[in-house]
Amino acid sequence: MNIVETHELTKRYGDRAAVDHVSLTVRRGEVYGFLGPNGAGKTTTLRMLLGLVRATSGRATVLGQPPGAPTGLARIGALVEGPGFYPYLSGRANLRVLARYGRHDDVAVEAALELVDLTDRASDRYKSYSLGMKQRLGVAAALLGQPDLLILDEPTNGLDPAGMADMRDLIRTLADHGQTVLLSSHLLGEVQQICDRVGVISGGRLLTESTVAELRGEASLLIRADPLPAARSVAERIVGSAHVSTVDGMLRLATGGERAAELTRALVLADVAVLEVRPEERTLEDAFFEMTHEGATS
């Protein structure tokens, strides 16, 4: 069963569609990255999944329930568009208030504080927290009661590099223990590292939904050699002409690094000077910019 399913989900503000016919699925136990530039519609979509914002049209189910249904929300932990806490209460007291609302005990509060490494500062007032600590408390609130689904909107916002790495590890660990995570981010490296599948949204429209590997596409091999025409004919003989192109004075072969040795040997035997051979992997960033640019211009 899919944990989250939306069908043609749309939110319009006047004439502007903030979210435009988005159909996505999040599967049980995966980390799903919701990827898009600022203002793409990520947060609005997440708000609709939580029942905070009503959809103009389309439908959605979360954990088999309509968005905002108490039985569904009881199994969801969420951090949407920054943490929201009572500034005059300590971190621990804030979580205790939320634990009362969610019918969790104080043991769950301590466990959540421990998971985000905030136990030492839990007695301090929330307003004295740094941006990163506030963000971690927000994630702790989402973790209360070990929910089946975590919806995290830009969870590494405000964290320092070590904090970001810890947060990524935490999210991966949660998923490994069976929790499903739907996170939004504009940090492509982050998504590439921890997500199983991604949905790319731009201008309110879901451009694609696939695994990170599919999105990045096949790896290629770059060869700098002299003379280039002779090198190209050798390469075409080995991998097929359809898989060879010339880019910036180099050959780009649509093949993985495993054929590098065979190609180098053939080039050398053909009296071609091999100056450089290196594998090139398309980053998620490349794929993302390609897609969002196409999305913007189409």
Add this chain to the structure above:
Amino acid sequence: MIASLRAELIRLGRWPTTWVLGGTWLLLNLTFGYVFNYLSYRSADGTTVGPPTGATKQILLQEMMPANAPVTLVQGLPMFGGALVLILGAVAVGSGYGWGTWKTVFTTGPRRITAMGGTLGALGVILVGLVAATFVLDLAASYTVAAVESQSVTWPGFVDSVQGLGAALLICGMWLAAGVLLGTLTRGPALAVGLGLVWSLVVENLLRGVANLLGPLEAVTDVLPGTAAGSLAGALGALTQGDPNGTPGVTTTITGTAAVALLGAYLIAFLVASLTLTARRDVTS
């Protein structure tokens, strides 16, 4: 609902604002209900300026006796006490939009109407505590005055006490609900408090003034929230605004029964409007 009530009691009980507003009201009640009256009463002995004499002095003393405590309890509520609880309602609800706590709470499980019900319930508990504390303070202060002035102590009757406490809860409850509605409408504390105070302290008084010149307007001013609150206090014996010892906001414009009905109607209307709006709106902050 119980879970939400417990949650809200924790956060409102630990909020300095709750205690500041409650403490301010208790201090005002004591100051205007007893301290100034007592100083004025004693000024007949030459300790302050403008000494009252004769009958006025006797009225002042009677107002400070324990039997009059239920009236002292309600006399300051139509305008000043009401304004303070209006602030409490407005900031308790409005701040949640600025802090983003409504967003957080609405994703923890309970229905919005349940969560908001918890807030209203907790505010109700605070209100009951505040009114009870005010009454106890008034009884203690009046007992002290009676003892110092060697007066016989007559405690207020049960019916008078219940009427006073009930009226105080109804007046405060109506203003509190008005604050809650304003906080909900404006999604913030500042504008809600500003609008509420301007209405309760200024606009209603101005309208009543204009109504004296424009007869038809009187039909409207007679049913305003402040008029209803002031009329209930007036019906219980509080001296009206025009009286030399009267309290601003107290009036006898409509009967006590009509005032109770009107206050009840406003209370319910404000609460229903707040709950409906909270349940239906998009939460974007």
